[in-house]
Amino acid sequence: MTYHLALSSFVNLEDISKDAQVGKRPVHVMFDVSRRLNATIHQANSDFLLPMHLICENIIGCRQDWHLAHNLSSKLRSDDVIFCADETVGLPIATLCGGRKKGPKVVVFTHNLNRVRGRLALKLFEIRKKVDLFMTANPEQVDFLRDYLSLPKQRVSLFPYQPTDTSFFTPKLALTQRSRPLIVSGGLEQRDYQTLARATESLDVDVKISAASPVKTVNSQTFPEVIPANMSYRYYDWNSLVQLYQDADIVAIALHENNYQAGLSTLFEALACRKPVIITRSPGIIQELIDAKAVLGVNPGDWQGLSQAINSLLKGSKQSEALARKGYQLVHERYNHRIYIKALMEHLTNI
Template identity: 55%
Template sequence: MQYHIALSRKFNLEDIDQEAQAGKRPGHVMWNIGQLLGAKIYVPGGESILPSDKMNARIMGNPEQWALARKLSTQLGEDDVVFCAGEDIGIAIAKICSKLAKRPKIVIFNQNIERLRVYLALKLFRLRDKIDFFMTASPSQADFLRRYFSLPEDRICLFTEQPTDISFFTPGSASPHKRRPIIGSGGLEKRDYVTLAAATKDLDVDVNICAFSPDIKALSKSFPKVIPSNMSHRYYDWSDLKQLYRDSDVVAVSLFPNNYQAGQSTLFEAMACRRPVVVTQSPGIIQDLVNAGCAIGVDFGDAVGMKQAIISLLNDPEKAEAIAQRGYELVQKQYNHKNYIESFTAKLTSRYGSPSKTADLVNSSRT
């Protein structure tokens, strides 16, 4: 079986891997998975855009993704397996390849299949039986697939491993220029910095936020209209982000309600740097971490509860260290990029067989 990986947006995994090897940033699990599977990796961009691509993109995705799907449909057959890293590129490939007499096996990692646009696209294009395997990190997403698409269990995979690169995100010393306690945070997806601001505006702390995501735009309601004087938010490069975690006395992940496990990257990166975490409670992995004593959970919108949790950690270093250590040990043991790569590869090869090409024949797209 020949494996392929289709990414939702354009970036170069080989360059990322070289920077990761130099210690400049975390690695990307899809590069390592591609190497193990002997997979060619595809990114949108470079193909000619047709009117039909623009028309389909009005329903789902973007024209570049549909153009890539058209290209792949001319190259792939029944002996190919295509892993699609998101619903957008996955729906495009599944729709275009559905016309083939001998189509490839299609695997999609679902980020938020309950979103109305995604659900309607799947229904409109009648893709229930054109997508062979649905993967998701969220229990609610898996339940949605069962309820609304009547999928059997053998076509759904709840995959809760985490791609946190523990060779990059490591414990380390705080900056010598640190003036007072720091509450660190990061990310834009479903972030509720209004509650975090209310919880910390009267505390003698600096609240430093890495407010950047390559995939997500900030919600208009994410930040308070007036930023407190002790709060700042900006772009951090990877090295600065790692230092932000190391400088943080507490990492706070304040979230709006969601059903697709938002906030986990920040949560696990902080734990890998052995920092204590306060997080908005959410069903699934986050709740499991709170129950295991690896983080302190607070209710959505509960500024008083978040303030009390932060103060309890600032005033009790032993408690903070114990929580940080439990989280660190769990990431080292379970929730890390090494386990993700091994488990992910095993899921595909156990279902579709060993790759027909070895790793040294991998040909990564450099467009």
């Protein structure tokens, strides 16, 4: 079989690999998978527009995704396997390339299709007939896809592995001299920094937040209208982000209720740095880690519970160390880039 990897946004994987080799950033798992499978990487980076693309992008993906799918539809054959890294590029490729007599096998990793446009795309484009294997890290997405599309179990795979680079995110001593404890958080997707602000504004702590991207738009529901004096947020580059984790006493991830497990990247990066983590309860991997006593869980929007959890860990060094130790252990046993790459390759070569 000939393997292909489709990404929904353009990234220079060669440059990323070079930077990772000299410790400037974490590895990109797709680069390693492509090398091991001798796979061709396809990225949506063209602005070429057909009328159909303009219509379809209002449902799922963007015009670049549909243009990529259009190009691949004349190239992929029955001896090809294409892995789509998310649904925004995956459903366009499935629509135009999948389900054909001499077409490729299509594998799509999904994050959140249980929403209006996702459900519409699944039905309108007859995706049930066109995707050979769905993969997702979310048990709720597994149930949704099997039920909504009436799929047999073998066509929807729970893939709980995480691409966290444990050679980049590592525990080290804090460099920053501080007069009081530091609470760290990160990311913007489904984040609830209003709850984190209320939980910490009266505590004798500093709160530093890493925004996921220097150009990401901040939602009005993400941050409070007035940022407390002890809270700050800004963009951190990769090395600064690692140092931020290493300086932290606690990593606190406050989330809005969601059905696609937001917050996992920040969670596992912090655990890889051997930091105690408090996170909003959510079904799936997060709840499993809470049950395993690898992280501490709080209810959505419960600022008092979050405040109490922070105080508890700051006062209880044994509890804090136990959480950090267990989380670090699980990252190295189950949730890291090496295991992710191996598991993904097994899925693709066994389809």
